[in-house]
Amino acid sequence: MSEELNIEYLEKDKHRVFNEEFMPYIDAMYNFAFRLTTDEDDAKDLVQDTYMKAFRFINSFQKGTNGKAWLFRILKNSFINDFRKKSKEPNKVDYQEIEGFYNSEDADVDVVATHDLRTESVRDLIGDEVANALNALAVDFRIVIILCDIEGFTYEEMAKILDIPIGTVRSRLHRARILLKDTLKVYAKTMGYTQK
Amino acid sequence: MKTSDKSKNIENIVETIENSASNPSKDKDYCLATLYLILDGEATDEQTMQFKLHLCECFPNFNNYCLETAVKEVLQKRIEKKCVPNDLVANIKAKIALEI
Known part of the structure; x- marks a missing residue:
């Protein structure tokens, strides 16, 4: 660098x-x-x-x-x-579980788990609910979402900021987005934005 | 992206499409991974073209594309941007002056 x-x-x-x-x-x-x-x-x-x-x-x-x-x-x-x-003690994230994510069977399970989150429900969410869902993520997942989706850094820039390979950036981001959607789904359900 | 990287990407796309015919689960993983590349502005032209062709034929992936786009949009537009406290810049400059 x-x-x-x-x-x-x-x-x-x-x-x-x-x-x-x-x-x-x-x-x-x-x-x-x-x-x-x-x-x-x-x-x-x-x-x-x-x-x-x-x-x-x-x-x-x-x-x-x-x-x-x-x-x-x-x-x-x-x-x-x-x-x-x-x-406080840092939140521990099990990276071994995450790094092989693309090849794991769990990837498919996670897609199914968030399947009932509807686009309309997401669009109904207000800022506080989105911020709370983001804050609920473990810090390592929160960081990749902030860097990519809010700050607009490229994968290469994120790799340098986080000092990890680009493949790891992608797999961590992939996992973070699935977890965020799960949390958003809970908010949407609580606020009555979904049919479920 | 380098030309050699682009060639590798095209080879990967062709290989994945060939494999996906016999393995729908791999196809789904590939679509989600490609969707993220497109969403983040990291996909090649070839990946974008292939994905958009696939979207026209695949309703679940079209739904997923809309959902992921909506999530990214609410993250960018709905989360409050905090104003920097008035004294922060002044404090930083005062401390920098003491460093000299």
């Missing part, structure tokens, strides 16, 4: 690069942090911590490369390694 190259910026250039390449993403960073922590104060701390790290390690960022992906990677790592440890 480009951040492995070390560039010695002058002090004035550090500030210029920081303001031009990183600050434009403050909205996206704050919203990403909020969706991970689900708390406004924690989100502020996490974003501040991320920007401080970005400034300290700015020499490993190559100007003109993907600053947004670079920041997202720092924030995700800060959340997983530092921040979440302070608040």
Whole structure:
């Protein structure tokens, strides 16, 4: 990745690069942090911590490369390694089960399980219900949905942010979407949006 | 995508279509995987064309396509975008100034 190259910026250039390449993403960073922590104060701390790290390690960022992906990677790592440890034990996800998903019989079962979620029911859901369904996912699944569906990162960018192969990005995303649909189905049913 | 990757993709599509005739379950998995590639803007032109041809003939996959598109849309449009707190940018800049 480009951040492995070390560039010695002058002090004035550090500030210029920081303001031009990183600050434009403050909205996206704050919203990403909020969706991970689900708390406004924690989100502020996490974003501040991320920007401080970005400034300290700015020499490993190559100007003109993907600053947004670079920041997202720092924030995700800060959340997983530092921040979440302070608040609670990380949610464990069994990746061995997920990685072979495309070849497993379970894939077919999952498709059937979400079959009765109707498109009209999804369109009737309000923002809070969608946000709650997203927050109900284990954090590793929540992250791939946020990166792909909300932030619009490519699989390649996600692979770099998460430090996993593209095949793993796809299988994790596949599993996350099935779990999200299951949760949305419960909301739709509770709110009377479905016939079942 | 590189030309060699595209050729491999075409070979994979042909192979999968041939296999799916005798294995409907594999066909369903392949369709869902391809649907996600299209939805995420990651499919090749060939994959998109093949999938759209298949959609015309397959009602369950058409339904699934509509559902997945709706889920992606509500994620993009319905979830509230939070405004950055006023003091956050100022705090970051003040801390950066102290780093020098």
